[in-house]
Amino acid sequence: MTDLKALAAAMDPPVPEELLPQVIPPLEALEAAFRPLVQNVPPDTLMWTGPEDEA
């Protein structure tokens, strides 16, 4: 998992300290749900551009 607190401090400008409780926990939860979804994406998969690509 990404060290979001370190990343927040390293940003230019850094994420203000007082905002961290509203920024880090929700993003950590989202990242935990996100990682498994992108683990096995086939290499030939393109980015989504619209529903017409589904056919």
Next chain:
Amino acid sequence: MTVVEIGDALRSKKLSVRELTEDTLRLVADSQERLNAFITITSDAARARAAVLDDELARGVDRGPLHGIPIAHKDNIFTQGVRTTAGSKIFADFVPDGDAEIVRQLNDAGAIMIGKTGLHEFAYGVTSNNPHFGAVRNPWDTERIPGGSSGGSAAALAAHLIPLATGTDTGGSIRIPASFCGVVGLKPTYNRVSRQGVMPLGLTLDHVGPLAGSVRDAALVFSLIATHGSGYVPPPHADLRGMRIGVPDTFFIENIAPEVMLSFRAAVQTAAALGAHVTEVRLPDAGSLNVIGRMVQLAEVSGLLASYLDRRADFGADVLALLEQGRLIAAADYVNAQRARTLLARDFAKIWMDLDCLMTPATPMTAPKIGQMSVAFGSHNEDVRSAATRLARPFNVLGWPALAMPCGFSSEDLPIGLQLIAPARQEDTLLQAGAALEDAFGVAGRQPMR
């Protein structure tokens, strides 16, 4: 009154466009203290336009069903010479030098802009409790939110101030306020309605569409703004015979308030009684769509608004926290979210082999109180933003059209919303099903006690 009824009154000279416009402006002005549905009211321009449109009708020039009909545009949609704030302090004095395409189309069709409606700051939230322009209030209970982000449009419709409005929907922002306010909201297929001149939020999630007092009124507007539209407006006795409607057996029926679930089940029974072939369906994992949708949205919005982050004090606290979250998402993660989205879309599209339409609750609960942070579903507590968006956002991620409409009322006399979803570019199916159900429900047009 519906748009057709108002149009009949205008053409039979029972009412002039000027009189209609004056009545509307008076209602809007009288409601402002109570509802705060508008950020800007364009009285002078509306009066001048009404005179022109009256004169046209007198000369036999009829622009069609929207001739002389009042409309309000969400305040993130550009209007030439009229400030367009996006509900933000940063754009508080921004005056576009041109109309958005949807405004131009509706102007050409004869609609009269009455004003610009209130919204969540930057359309980035579900409450429309705006730190710069004040809270928009729900006409059914002014202690409650109208939903968002198109909260002013939905509140103005629910209070019967105007018959038509526009909105935008990035994660449910047309359908959530439609559900909480008991009006109709159509999120069309991705890119089916032009986004030109609409303040972007989530570049690959944004949709523009109508809100209205009835499904047929929404269909009228859609017929005028849709790219490659069929012009379809449901006939007086639309039916559901032969329509294959799927009702998800997971996710969309989980953690739903009991009264919402009761109304939803009754709506499903109504659809079956009207001749639809209703079946329970197992969908792929809709929770994954919400995860992907949130990653994409956080990154896209933060990219768009990054250059304003040197004005942190000018943002509301909730929007600022989301912008900071988005800054921390790596570009590679954004790219892979969009690639995973392609796979999920491919997987979900298979359901249309056996179905014409899906039916779900529009929101899992009725309108929360202003300032309420969380909502309980039995022992499950969820924050209001997550709960309000979780049934709507999946269809922004897929780009499919979705219609929210009232299907009942709670014991507290709050509207309960139904959502219908169809394959890409099949809005006509949604409008047909919506009109048939609306006729059967008999709740459209109900007005809150003043």
